[in-house]
Amino acid sequence: MATVETAVGATKAMVLNMGPQHPSTHGVLRVLLELDGENVVTAVPDIGYLHTGIEKSCEDKTYSQSITLTDRIDYLNPLGNNLVYCLAVEKLLGLEVPKRAQYIRVMMVELQRISSHLVWLGTHAIDMGAMSVLLYCFREREEILKIFERFSGQRMMTSYIRIGGVALQPPAGWREQVKRFLDMMPARIDEYEALLTENPIWQGRLKGVGYLSPETLISLSTTGPGLRAAGVPFDNRKMFPYSSYEEFDFNVPMRTESDCYARYLVRVAEMRESLKIVRQAMDKITDDGAIKTEAPGIVPPEREKMKTEMEALIYHFKIFTEGFSPPPEEAFAVVESPRGELGCFIASDGSPKPLRVHFRAPSFINLQALPYMVQGQLIADTVACIGTIDIVLGEVDR
Amino acid sequence: MTQLASANASVVVEQLRYWNPQAVAQVIEYHGETTIVVPPELLLATAKQCKENPALNFNLLSDATCVDRFPIEPRFELNYSLVSIPRRDRVRLRTRVSAQHPVVDSLMPVWPGANWLEREIFDLFGIRFEGHTDLRRILLPEGFEGFPLRRDFPTEGKR
Numbered sequence: 001m002a003t004v005e006t007a008v009g010a011t012k013a014m015v016l017n018m019g020p021q022h023p024s025t026h027g028v029l030r031v032l033l034e035l036d037g038e039n040v041v042t043a044v045p046d047i048g049y050l051h052t053g054i055e056k057s058c059e060d061k062t063y064s065q066s067i068t069l070t071d072r073i074d075y076l077n078p079l080g081n082n083l084v085y086c087l088a089v090e091k092l093l094g095l096e097v098p099k100r101a102q103y104i105r106v107m108m109v110e111l112q113r114i115s116s117h118l119v120w121l122g123t124h125a126i127d128m129g130a131m132s133v134l135l136y137c138f139r140e141r142e143e144i145l146k147i148f149e150r151f152s153g154q155r156m157m158t159s160y161i162r163i164g165g166v167a168l169q170p171p172a173g174w175r176e177q178v179k180r181f182l183d184m185m186p187a188r189i190d191e192y193e194a195l196l197t198e199n200p201i202w203q204g205r206l207k208g209v210g211y212l213s214p215e216t217l218i219s220l221s222t223t224g225p226g227l228r229a230a231g232v233p234f235d236n237r238k239m240f241p242y243s244s245y246e247e248f249d250f251n252v253p254m255r256t257e258s259d260c261y262a263r264y265l266v267r268v269a270e271m272r273e274s275l276k277i278v279r280q281a282m283d284k285i286t287d288d289g290a291i292k293t294e295a296p297g298i299v300p301p302e303r304e305k306m307k308t309e310m311e312a313l314i315y316h317f318k319i320f321t322e323g324f325s326p327p328p329e330e331a332f333a334v335v336e337s338p339r340g341e342l343g344c345f346i347a348s349d350g351s352p353k354p355l356r357v358h359f360r361a362p363s364f365i366n367l368q369a370l371p372y373m374v375q376g377q378l379i380a381d382t383v384a385c386i387g388t389i390d391i392v393l394g395e396v397d398r
Numbered sequence: 399m400t401q402l403a404s405a406n407a408s409v410v411v412e413q414l415r416y417w418n419p420q421a422v423a424q425v426i427e428y429h430g431e432t433t434i435v436v437p438p439e440l441l442l443a444t445a446k447q448c449k450e451n452p453a454l455n456f457n458l459l460s461d462a463t464c465v466d467r468f469p470i471e472p473r474f475e476l477n478y479s480l481v482s483i484p485r486r487d488r489v490r491l492r493t494r495v496s497a498q499h500p501v502v503d504s505l506m507p508v509w510p511g512a513n514w515l516e517r518e519i520f521d522l523f524g525i526r527f528e529g530h531t532d533l534r535r536i537l538l539p540e541g542f543e544g545f546p547l548r549r550d551f552p553t554e555g556k557r
Contacts, residue, residue: 048537055522056546060553091429218483221459221511234458234483329428332461332479332490345477347465356547360461360479368514397537 013041016379020049024127024383027393031370031382038378043371047364050397058357062323063089064163066357071157073359074395076116079108079148080337081359082161087242087333088344089163092326093298100289101165102244107178107281108151108160109243109335110274114185115144116338117267121192124264124387128205133195140188143181150174164299165292175282182279189271196264206261210373210385214258220369224340224362225266226389230258236336243335247284250277263388270338298324323352339363339390363395410434410489413453414444421447426492433477433490441493442503442529448480448491449508456480456489459509462516464523468549472496474525478505495525504530522547 019030028049034041054073058066070085071078083105090097097105122137145155150171152160160167196202212220214230227234235252237245253269255262292299300319301312318324328350334343343360366389373385411434414421421444424435436444448456461479472494479490495502504527505512516527517536524545527533535542544551 048535048539051537053546056551056553059549091431094429218457219510221509221515223458223460232483234481239483239486240488330431330433330465330477331429332431332477334460341460343461343479345461345463345479347475349467355467355549356463356465358461358463360463364518365511365514368511 018379018382020046025386026123026391029367029386029391029393029396031386033379033382035379040374040377040379040382043374043382045367045370047367047393047396050393052398054398055357055359059354062352063326063354064319064323066354067162068157068159070359071159072394073361073398074337074339074342074363074392075156076119076392077112077337077339077342078156078158079105079112079161080335080342082159083109083243084333084335084337084342084344084359085357086161086163087335088331088346089326091331091333092329092346092348093163093295093324095164095293095295095298097165097243097293098290099244099284100286101291101293103281103284104166104170104291105161105243106245106248107278107285108148108158108166110277110281111144111147111178113274113338114271114278115141117271118144120267120338120387120390121264124390125196125202127383127387128202130196130199130202133192136188136192136195140185143184147174147177147181150177162292162299164295165290169291170285178278178282182275182282185275186272189268193268197268203261205380205384206264206388207257207259209260209377209381210388211257211259212369212373216372217258217369220372221365222340222369224337224366224390225263225270226340226366226369228252229255229262229266231256234341236334236341240334242333248277248280250274250280260384260388263390267390325350325352334360337362339392339395340366359395359398361395361398363389363391363393364398367391367396410448410454410487413451414447417447417451418443431488431490433492435492435494438493438495438502441491442505442508444491445478445505445508448489454482455484456482456487458483459505459511459515460488462505462512462519464519464525464547466523466547466549468497474500474523476502476519476525500525501528502526503528506530521545524548 014035016033019025020028030046032044054069070081073081118137118141122134125133148158149155152158214232217227217230250273253266296315305312306316326348330347332345340362345358346354347356349355374382421440426433448454458481460481463477465475467473474495476493519525521535
């Protein structure tokens with residue numbers, strides 16, 4: 001239980017518990033607010049209600065087994081978590097991934113970014129009192145989840161990206177399905193914007209709220225749309241390209257106002273950019289080709305090979321019984337998740353199980369900025385600030 | 399695969415050596431990542447140098463984490479991942495701390511964002527950060543006994 005030091009004096013200030021069951025905290029975030037009337041004097045976030053020890057569990061599993069755990073860290077961005085974990089293991093092993101698999105990864109991760117931003121937009125709009133937007137957003141998100149289901153068999157915890165490539169060949173007819181989505185989506189984003197962007201209540205609730213200077217944001221290690229809304233062009237896809245992002249043509253949306261409204265505009269613009277990337281990736285993915293790299297002993301062999309070649313059967317057996325042993329080194333991979341810089345640090349001691357797996361969770365680190373954002377603002381603005389930081393509590397607590 | 403390729407790695411090492419030859423105890427290169435091992439007593443000064451030297455300009459502390467190498471001594475390895483947004487560069491600072499005296503200087507004076515990262519390490523590994531203004535458990539409840547991410551803590555928990 002966290003305690004608040006009362007700077008204003010016990011008679012004047014009131015301590016209010018917001019959460020952990022408050023609907024606008026997006027899960028189980030608890031914020032202790034010290035209030036002077038309706039103004040926030042201090043805000044102390046209290047987290048850890050969803051701590052499941054994923055990093056510790058990873059130490060007890062082989063490298064391939066941990067992939068299913070990564071899905072559950074940021075449950076709105078499972079493919080991004082798969083990707084960062086696989087990139088870290090691949091770097092540790094020195095594996096190259098076939099181009100076709102890299103493009104499939106890019107396409108899936110960008111679709112995931114759109115779906116994550118849709119959930120953000122819908123829930124944030126509810127927090128601000130615009131109830132109908134959620135239904136529109138979830139209607140389109142459903143289409144993305146259907147695409148994921150076709151590709152991987154799962155709607156949410158896909159575990160589609162694997163070490164050395166992706167799990168399955170794209171299903172028959174995927175191109176039409178993705179294309180249908182891409183053709184429909186721009187008009188749908190216009191629809192959300194028609195509901196919100198010029199809406200005077202929306203603007204009144206968000207404009208000028210939660211301002212932090214770019215210097216403060218950088219010093220607090222904030223990344224992602226929150227930092228780009230302050231005019232800092234930090235996007236890992238452009239600055240430290242991974243998975244062939246350097247071959248794609250897209251812009252990094254930026255604003256300079258650094259308030260909640262600017263963060264909203266950046267996220268909406270990001271959805272449009274993601275659509276551009278998905279379209280390009282779709283053109284780059286050839287109809288057939290390898291989806292996994294050839295690495296005996298690390299990447300499971302094809303089913304047919306396993307049934308016809310003895311070596312393949314042996315490798316298959318070894319991968320799933322004892323795993324593989326990377327060299328005793330460390331690797332740190334980063335990707336740009338919908339919430340900011342998502343990193344995965346893996347230390348190996350040369351055994352089939354990692355010595356340490358650590359996730360640099362953007363929600364966790366971005367949440368640090370909350371007390372600075374809400375100082376002196378109203379309680380209602382606190383809700384807006386929590387919303388536009390875009391936290392996923394699964395990732396905050398891990 | 400080529401991400402994080404630190405083309406300017408030698409510049410960083412050179413600048414730090416020029417500033418204080420003792421600061422760079424070891425340089426590790428692996429798949430384009432540079433790790434500079436720093437003696438624990440020089441960690442804070444080196445971090446300050448990394449941020450304030452205009453030729454380095456590491457303005458963002460991306461990550462801080464710990465690796466427990468039990469039973470090897472010094473058993474704890476702290477890794478700080480730094481990013482320079484203007485120079486498009488990354489580097490990792492590493493320092494080693496022993497089990498008998500698991501204390502190291504906090505980097506909060508250089509990057510206030512180190513606050514929660516260090517609290518997390520304190521919470522899960524039991525390393526204390528000197529100069530940290532608010533060193534409390536962050537993920538685990540306050541009455542929790544032990545430090546679960548240490549290698550000698552059983553995965554299924556203590557009974």
